[in-house]
Amino acid sequence: MNVREVPAGLVARTREQPWRAWRSQVGVLIQRELRRGLFTKRRLWIYLLAFVPTLMTFIHKVGPFRDPINAEALHSDTEVLAGIVQLYYVKLGLFFACMGIFSWLFRGEMVERTLHYAFLSPVRREVLVIGKFLAGSITAIILFEAALLGCFYFVYSRLGSLGSAYVFHGPGLRQMGAYVLVIALGTLGYGAVFLGLSLVFKNPIVPGALFFGWEAVTPILPRTLQLLSITFYLKQLYPVKVFPPGILSLFTVEPEPLSWFTTIVGLLCFTAAVLVFSCYRIRKLEITYTTE
Amino acid sequence: MISENSKIVFEGVSKFYGEILGVNRVSFSLEPGITALVGPNGSGKTTLMNLMTGLIQPTHGTVMVRGLSPSQPDEFFKQVGYCTQFDSFPRGIKGYDFVYWPLRLGGFPHAQAAELAREALARVGMQEAANRRAAGYSKGMRQRVRLAQAIAHHPSVLILDEPMNGLDPMARAEMLALFRALADEGLHLVISSHILEDVDRISDRVVLMSSGFIVAEGQIQSVRNEVRDQPMQILVRCSNAKRLAAEAFSLDHVVEAAIQSDGGGVLVRTTNADEFFLLLNRVVVAGLVQIEAVAPADEDVNSIYQYLIGSDGNLA
Numbered sequence: 001m002n003v004r005e006v007p008a009g010l011v012a013r014t015r016e017q018p019w020r021a022w023r024s025q026v027g028v029l030i031q032r033e034l035r036r037g038l039f040t041k042r043r044l045w046i047y048l049l050a051f052v053p054t055l056m057t058f059i060h061k062v063g064p065f066r067d068p069i070n071a072e073a074l075h076s077d078t079e080v081l082a083g084i085v086q087l088y089y090v091k092l093g094l095f096f097a098c099m100g101i102f103s104w105l106f107r108g109e110m111v112e113r114t115l116h117y118a119f120l121s122p123v124r125r126e127v128l129v130i131g132k133f134l135a136g137s138i139t140a141i142i143l144f145e146a147a148l149l150g151c152f153y154f155v156y157s158r159l160g161s162l163g164s165a166y167v168f169h170g171p172g173l174r175q176m177g178a179y180v181l182v183i184a185l186g187t188l189g190y191g192a193v194f195l196g197l198s199l200v201f202k203n204p205i206v207p208g209a210l211f212f213g214w215e216a217v218t219p220i221l222p223r224t225l226q227l228l229s230i231t232f233y234l235k236q237l238y239p240v241k242v243f244p245p246g247i248l249s250l251f252t253v254e255p256e257p258l259s260w261f262t263t264i265v266g267l268l269c270f271t272a273a274v275l276v277f278s279c280y281r282i283r284k285l286e287i288t289y290t291t292e
Numbered sequence: 293m294i295s296e297n298s299k300i301v302f303e304g305v306s307k308f309y310g311e312i313l314g315v316n317r318v319s320f321s322l323e324p325g326i327t328a329l330v331g332p333n334g335s336g337k338t339t340l341m342n343l344m345t346g347l348i349q350p351t352h353g354t355v356m357v358r359g360l361s362p363s364q365p366d367e368f369f370k371q372v373g374y375c376t377q378f379d380s381f382p383r384g385i386k387g388y389d390f391v392y393w394p395l396r397l398g399g400f401p402h403a404q405a406a407e408l409a410r411e412a413l414a415r416v417g418m419q420e421a422a423n424r425r426a427a428g429y430s431k432g433m434r435q436r437v438r439l440a441q442a443i444a445h446h447p448s449v450l451i452l453d454e455p456m457n458g459l460d461p462m463a464r465a466e467m468l469a470l471f472r473a474l475a476d477e478g479l480h481l482v483i484s485s486h487i488l489e490d491v492d493r494i495s496d497r498v499v500l501m502s503s504g505f506i507v508a509e510g511q512i513q514s515v516r517n518e519v520r521d522q523p524m525q526i527l528v529r530c531s532n533a534k535r536l537a538a539e540a541f542s543l544d545h546v547v548e549a550a551i552q553s554d555g556g557g558v559l560v561r562t563t564n565a566d567e568f569f570l571l572l573n574r575v576v577v578a579g580l581v582q583i584e585a586v587a588p589a590d591e592d593v594n595s596i597y598q599y600l601i602g603s604d605g606n607l608a
Contacts, residue, residue: 017304018366021366021399024399025397025399028393028396028397029397032393032396032397036382036383036384036425041382098520109382112377112380112382113378114380114381114382117382117394117441118349119346119347119365120345120347120365120374120376120394120396121365121367121369121397121398122365122366122367122368122369122370122398122445123365123366123369123397123398124364124365124366125365135426188325191432212337224482243585283350283363285345286348286349287342287347288309288348291379
């Protein structure tokens, strides 16, 4: 093929099959972002956020101070795993990892003065948003799901046949599925919010901190306000409830639970709505590095 | 007749950054060929190029490049390549990847993208350094690899913001030859440069800018002719310079006729070049002088620039 004839052919193909072209561009964007985003030293802190609980459960399994293996230990370790997911991953680890990953997708390139290369590519800006969002989501999901599965394995493998029975003949696998879903939906929800914030604010740290505060206080707010929180929806999917300790439980409002279907569809709709907003913002975004 | 779909068209374009003026009420229509954007620091050249490519959006007015709007980047950037002045690269990227990935994003399959990337890198003389990290390149190499990225997909319009920055004289000459070759292949080139001699050597037309406004636009010769308050300088190499100078002084519009130090020519400054050329015809026919050469002495971008914008323009 004569390379000089290619652009005209590409233009024709793009016009005829835009969806196919967009899908291919999203694929290339994901490939490129994963290459430069997933396996770099700069992501080390995100690895730490994800794998610290895994390391702790590993130490608990192989360390010198082993708890006895009995039904009480099974119950206690199941609650510890629930606490790791609900109190650490959802409220801290995943939250800050998403802040780091998704805020940096566009704002980072603005800071490094390289965003214009993306804007000068023959790609719709909306496709850039979707491609980068998916790349960020895949990064966070791979890391945190792997870390979660590691925790799950170390917690129940320590318990031997008791743990094995709980996982394969009890509620273990279902609980693991629920946690996998929580991490995935949490990533999408938090990711969309941080991506959107990074396209509105030059410094998304401050609104990110306010968002963190909001997510922290919503359990003590009335139900209507709780509906505006991502953790509220994720809480509906928790297979094991972990109640706040002591006096905090007095202030916690436990609203009517939502069905899984409503929760999942609601969070996906919320993510889609924030992405639509991000697409609108990116169309208006200008390259003015001097003001960054 | 060149259709509007092969031109770069600005219609009443203004850009304000808050209360700061970027460009104001810019309207022009650029035909294929090489167009030079010339103006002092802050005159609006980069703003104009960024508007042309959608990196910024106009406050008022419309921009169309070969019938395409920058707001449709998927179509637009298959036709347009832009080598910006931003001297930054994605962290850790190698020269080859820098050219290859935008091609993949543009829809080229791997093999073809690789072929186009290698071809573009070879064209700017960077094939040897292609697998090194861009962070380790010299300024000239960074400039060239950015140019390779801009031309790799064979655009029909190439926009270059200060493309000669950081290049040594040899590389500059090679770049100028490349630009000329690209223009001869039918590419539409828009170049901003503060090295006026370079621009003058290759451009078919100029757009002179100052303080966000277009001061003059068109072919260099016609722009020069429009600068009526500055006498044109014409150098005549001839056999009898004293006689020609005397004849020239008999015309009211000739303000100066200086005989050259070797006595073999006259530099005439006149406000009516056409009348002077008629005189030249008469003296030649009468056998008073024999002409060796006649050449305009200030029909270049540098002179026009100085007449229109002033010598203290601080070009950069």
